[in-house]
Amino acid sequence: MAKQRALVFFLCICSVLFSSGQGYAKEKVTFTPKKGSAQHEAKPASCEIQVFKDSKPDQEYVDLGIINYHDERHRLNAGSLKLEVVMPKIKALACKVGGDALIDIRVTEVRRLEFAMFNVRATVVRFAPK
Numbered sequence: 428m429a430k431q432r433a434l435v436f437f438l439c440i441c442s443v444l445f446s447s448g449q450g451y452a453k454e455k456v457t458f459t460p461k462k463g464s465a466q467h468e469a470k471p472a473s474c475e476i477q478v479f480k481d482s483k484p485d486q487e488y489v490d491l492g493i494i495n496y497h498d499e500r501h502r503l504n505a506g507s508l509k510l511e512v513v514m515p516k517i518k519a520l521a522c523k524v525g526g527d528a529l530i531d532i533r534v535t536e537v538r539r540l541e542f543a544m545f546n547v548r549a550t551v552v553r554f555a556p557k
Contacts, residue, residue: 454498467525477528487555496547526551
């Protein structure tokens with residue numbers, strides 16, 4: 428009987444933690460500059476960023492660095508983990524570091540047991556002046 432009570436108590440605590448959002452890794456958007464790359468002036472957060480998913484730009488460019496988006500959630504709350512949802516956040520950071528475009532976009536989505544992990548990695552580039 429004591430074991431059953433302990434198990435019920437444990438399950439109640441886990442339920443409260445999962446429903447309150449505690450215990451989850453928060454979404455994280457980071458920028459890692461390329462070694463030796465010059466720092467560029469930031470653009471307004473609403474700047475226009477071109478996206479090249481399966482190709483490269485026709486004009487010359489320099490790599491500024493890598494933007495990485497990472498989020499982990501319980502599988503029940505993972506429905507909104509989509510590229511279309513996170514791309515505005517990635518583009519806003521690309522503007523902030525002075526980028527013109529995103530290339531080499533890699534999306535990784537893993538669902539294990541009760542958790543879902545979503546990761547987007549993209550290279551930020553700046554076009555060479557003409």
